[in-house]
Amino acid sequence: GENVEQHPSTLSVQEGDSAVIKCTYSDSASNYFPWYKQELGKRPQLIIDIRSNVGEKKDQRIAVTLNKTAKHFSLHITETQPEDSAVYFCAASSGGGSNYKLTFGKGTLLTVNP
């Protein structure tokens, strides 16, 4: 089955700096890659996603890049703010139709220091 590795497990940056989180996946059939943000005691929140027919997607300060050949994808957050502090999870899915089982990485704890 699919295996998703996520690095780093913890990341500390100064406010205003950029943060990058990287994930690799094993199943070459995976075609959908979402990123979730989970604050302490809250639900995972979908923040951005990318499909395998796209190499990069951007939404304001957040961007995701995908390299299908190398089977890795990354989350980039620019101009970080203290409210960006949370655990971020990457996930991969090889489903089709209505079947999109997500396999998650173990998460990255991002701390943005004011």
Place this chain on the structure above:
Amino acid sequence: ETGVTQSPTHLIKTRGQQVTLRCSSQSGHNTVSWYQQALGQGPQFIFQYYREEENGRGNFPPRFSGLQFPNYSSELNVNALELDDSALYLCASSGGPQRYEQYFGPGTRLTVT
């Protein structure tokens, strides 16, 4: 548009007991997936329901079972609870216009003693 809801919020059970967790999907969504999130880990896929049928299952034993109702709400049942079943149980709904996007509920925190 209403979001995904789950009940109860917290639950404490004894080893060997049975538990039922509930999830109401977001309006316009016909698919519910269940995940188990252990402390400090990413969510792990349990199973998915689409139009009242199981539509994929993760590496969980048969004592984890589920149902989906005609209104697309869903239940997760766990029999013969074990201590390792203590976790946050999340459901996610999907199947709207962007059918691959999954939106999570707040979760049910299950503690097995």
